[in-house]
Amino acid sequence: MTWVHDLAILTRGAGITAIIAVISTLLGAAIAFIVGVARVEGGPVVARIALFYIEFMRGTPLLVKLFWLYYALPLIGVSLDPFTTGIVGLSLNIGAYGAEVVRGGLQSVPDVQIEAARALNFSRRYTLLHITLPQTVIEMMPAFGNLAVQNLKDTALVSLISIADLTFRAQQLRNITLDSARIYTLTLLGYFVMALVLSAVMRFLEHKARRGAAFPRGMQQ
């Protein structure tokens, strides 16, 4: 009975972990593209702001950021609930790492392609959206996959700002049952399974993207 009971509680926590991981990964991806493009294509001021954002976010520990958002931000008048705090902290964090991936991808496009686009009088926006981004997004996929798993692991820290995720539930159960070995083994397995599923999904998306790239729009069969 205890096994079933423990698993039920841990599964509920795992659901919260999954929701937080998915939302923060998607938001992080949006931040990554905005900041990454701003870093490469932005003017001197915008590119410098993007650089500062990336360097600052990558230079500070996630836990410090979460605690800052949770304990310090209310003192200057901005009070967010724990769930929002967790999502914001995780997204800002992983978005900065993703922005570096986007920057690397965009800078890997050969200059001749950009010169050719310019010679054809394509606008910068058109060049970005139809020439450079589509081919680099596929090359970014493995790195994004790693970051998604990294972000999933990072979600464990939101338990420390009182979100009832898998880690939080594990701590609760341990405090009641004192059976540390069993609870934490189950928890580790829970994260491991979620990470494997996430990796598989990312590889599937990459596969899909590669198939799509072989048949440009209008030529799909």
Added chain:
Amino acid sequence: MMYGFTYDTSSRLAYALSILPILGIGLIVTLEAAVAGFVFALVLGLAWSLLRRSRIRAVSWGAACIVEFIRDTPLLIQLFFLYYVLPDYGVILPAFLTGVLALGLQYSAYTSEVYRGGFDAVPREQWEAATALNLSRFRIYRDIVIPQTIPRIAPAMGNYAVSMLKETPVLSVVTVLDMLNLANMIGDRTFEYLVPLSLVGLIFPIMTTLCSVGIHALERILPKAGVALR
């Protein structure tokens, strides 16, 4: 009052200056944990990568599975596991040492990948030549493979060292008195978290930047041909 330093809450600046020495004490603990953890990660990662290259299938496969498992699970849970489960089996370690073990364990999974890439980059002919010269596997690794690998893997290892430094605040969860833990304790006593937490948030980027500069300097010093181990 903490470590003999009193808080001066008359103004934000005075408050920040008065708690800076306390955070400095925490910073030393943070740096110690990062250095000790990284040394452990370097050794354990090397062990994983050598086991993965074992000729015995079960050993190489088992090592690969363990590394994958460590890499895909959060540091925080590994830390809790070591902190709460080891004492149940009679292994009672101070929190700091448990934290160092957890950091080293997590990062050994990353460093083992770096070693693997480094070993794979050694040309096949060198292995064949060494085997033809009847060198033992131990001597091949010690005198030929690892010396050449060191300068190649140094940049990647340096990045992991910096990223480990940024993970040390997690140790505050198991009562290690690192910089973040002291900042929180100061906040608990003064009801003012903004200044201590902001200071920690500023000190870390400074530290990581300094570390990056130091590591780049180290990379330049390392001879490109390799580092002899004897």
